[in-house]
Amino acid sequence: MTCAVCGCIDKFDYHISDSVWEKVVPTRYRKRVVCLACFDEFAFEKEINYSDSIDVLYFAGEQAIFKFRTVSAEDV
Numbered sequence: 001m002t003c004a005v006c007g008c009i010d011k012f013d014y015h016i017s018d019s020v021w022e023k024v025v026p027t028r029y030r031k032r033v034v035c036l037a038c039f040d041e042f043a044f045e046k047e048i049n050y051s052d053s054i055d056v057l058y059f060a061g062e063q064a065i066f067k068f069r070t071v072s073a074e075d076v
């Protein structure tokens with residue numbers, strides 16, 4: 001997957017509710033891949049707290065696949 005915003009190869013996948021996604025991500029990117037780093041930038045610009053919106057993070061590499069669960073999260 002390639003991030004539609006920054007163009008990086010995004011191997012991390014995350015799930016976020018549609019309502020938060022629509023609040024954070026600009027319309028032109030909503031149907032595209034947005035990496036977590038760019039998502040965070042958008043949330044920062046709009047001052048939207050989303051720290052309790054991500055419970056699981058997936059990493060799909062060439063050699064291994066991981067599923068991470070949030071241990072702690074906080075707004076900064």
Ligand SMILES: [Zn+2]
Pocket residue numbers: 003004005006007008034035036037038039
């Ligand atoms: Zn990006």
